[in-house]
Amino acid sequence: MARVRAAGVLHCGIDVEEAEYSTSGDHGNREAFDAGLCRAVAVAVLGENARVSVAHYPDDRAAMQGLNAGEVEMVATLTDDFSHSVGTHLELTRPVLWDGVGFLVPASSSATRARQLSGKKICFLAETTAEESVRAWFTRQRLEPVPFPFQFVPFPFQEEGEMQAAFATGNCGALAGDRTRLAETRAALARRGHRSRLLPETVSQDPLASAVRAGDPQWAAIVDWVMEALVQAEESGVTQANVKAMRARAAQANGADPVLRFLLGASHEIGPALGLDDGWVARVIAATGNYGEIYERDLGSASALKLPRGENNLWLHGGVMVALPPK
16 A cells, blocks of 8 residues: 555556457456456545556466556456465465357347257357356256256367457357356457347356565555455445435434445445545545445446356345445
8 A cells, every 4th residue: 555655646457358369268358347446446445536557468377477467556456366365475365257169140049048059060269268168067067957958069269359240140159258258259240240149147167356566564454455345335325426425314313324424435344444534435435436336337137248147146136245244
């Protein structure tokens, strides 16, 4: 925090996940969503006029190296698994985005569920974790008792553009890849007049979390609780439009929701323990919106990707996003 405040700017890393460069994942470009998370942390620490300097990295490995080298103070989203959290000298927050392998089919396809892809050519980028996940899923399906043989017809590609061309010309029954990547592909194909749709299933789980260097517990706690606050704000109904009124309501001692009082600084607890002021959460929500607003704006219905929230919905609405209790 002292370094960020002395510099007057938050240096934040964004993994743009270039398809032909990365073999550790097949995520789509999350730049706008990640930039929202970076801005949220910057505003918490530096105030409403906070500056953010973004460094772009082509894959997880390069982002981790940049973070450890001190080029940035956080990476907005990084795969949260054993290989990224053990022996890396990094600390990860709660998952801030749940991705995972799904399937994109032509709009004309009769398939409405993933199991209906048996016997159809499944196209994917070779030698990626997406390939591993889809092969494992098809293997599991063969073990299930079904009234017909479950057939996996793999069609691997080395290049994203070549694979998209094959899909557009009807040579793929489906594309397999992480849903953020598939949403990006769907938007690109639509611009060229090719309509497609995502099937509802996610056949693997790939959580993404914000990352900081290990060894600075205060900074790790700040980044972690910014993410928690974004989710709690959505759960508590605090939005970019109403945060000022909600903070005034929270300041009323009699009958005010204790979670709101904590979240919006009325109980004078959420700021001092982190080295921040009492109003940092309200300031962040005013600048970026809550978690749901960031998601819908940058990945969801208001974005070009139009990616359904799925697991990224609040637990109240069937997702897995749960805010930690303040006490």
